[in-house]
Amino acid sequence: MFDQAPSAVAPAPLQQHPCFAVALTAMGQPxxxxxxxxxxxxxxxxxxxxxxxxxxxxxxxxxxxxxxxxxxxxxxxxxxxxxxxxxxxxxxxxxxxxxxxxxxTVAELDLTAPVEQRRAALHPKWRNRLKHAENGPLRVTRQAMPLDPGHWLFAAEKAQQARRGYRGWPIALTLAYGARNPGMAKLFTALDGKRPVAAMLVLRHGTGATYHIGHTDTYGRALSAHNLLLWRAAAWLAAKGHTRLEVGLIDTVASPGLARFKLGSGAQVRKMxxxxxxxxxxxxxxxxxxxxxxxxx
Structure with a gap:
């Protein structure tokens, strides 16, 4: 219902897009x-x-x-x-x-390239994990982000922040973004049967999109669920006319594994x-x- 194509404007960072302004205003911080x-x-x-x-x-x-x-x-x-x-x-x-x-340094995926070219740009090990996931039992669903502060992904993100010592958006701001920008907060979930093993929340803004939060459990990691989610999310965004997916900052010291995951996806790095x-x-x-x-x- 809300899977509309983005407006034809140049990609702008999430923090400078009108969608973000709308969410902040809803929070009483215009x-x-x-x-x-x-x-x-x-x-x-x-x-x-x-x-x-x-x-x-x-x-x-x-x-x-x-x-x-x-x-x-x-x-x-x-x-x-x-x-x-x-x-x-x-x-x-x-x-x-x-x-x-x-x-x-930020990592960004160019979504304008043909799918064959984007697949060829994957690091060989990343591509092998994607094939592993594609041949496994996982099923990927896409839906508008549930406006539920008790959703399991938010609980997992809060625990991960405490464990790794970083801070992200307040859950209330993420919920405001989804509520005030219908169809612009998409949740991709990998399920084994009916059991969710990984999820990825993507925020859309104009012709750009941002990987906002994600989580996978031990079983999901064994099945390479996050590789599959990122690949499917990028493919869907490209089909909707998005030209860029920001997958986050690169920190090879504090989070070397996460940095390898982002770079392995074919993302290009850019200094801010x-x-x-x-x-x-x-x-x-x-x-x-x-x-x-x-x-x-």
């Missing part, structure tokens, strides 16, 4: 939207003591000076700004922004723009300091 040649979502957070911080996550900053001017015009002229551009923006150093964190801090009242004062870290950013 973002500030800077319209113009570069449409930018700005999140605002107020800390104890009244300190307000504005955050631009995964923004496209082809014209950073213009963006910073629009932030001033929007009433953020005295607000600390955290900028995490989707791609490197060396010009931020000249504008007085200070590097805070070096760029992370790092994290910068900028306080408008200082203007370009800190530009000389920022230039010291320019190569790393």
């Amino acid at each position: 973002p500030l939207v800077l319209d113009g040649d570069e449409r930018v979502l700005v999140l605002q957070r107020r800390f104890r003591g009244g300190l307000r911080v504005a955050m631009l996550s995964r923004a496209t900053l082809a014209q950073p000076h213009d963006c910073l001017q629009r932030l001033r015009a929007a009433g953020l002229g005295r607000t600390p700004i955290i900028l995490s551009p989707d791609a490197p923006v060396p010009a931020l150093a000249e504008l007085g922004a200070v590097p805070l964190m070096t760029p992370a 723009g790092g994290t910068w801090g900028w306080w408008p009242p200082l203007g370009r004062t800190l530009a000389p300091l920022a230039r010291l870290d320019r190569k790393r950013m």
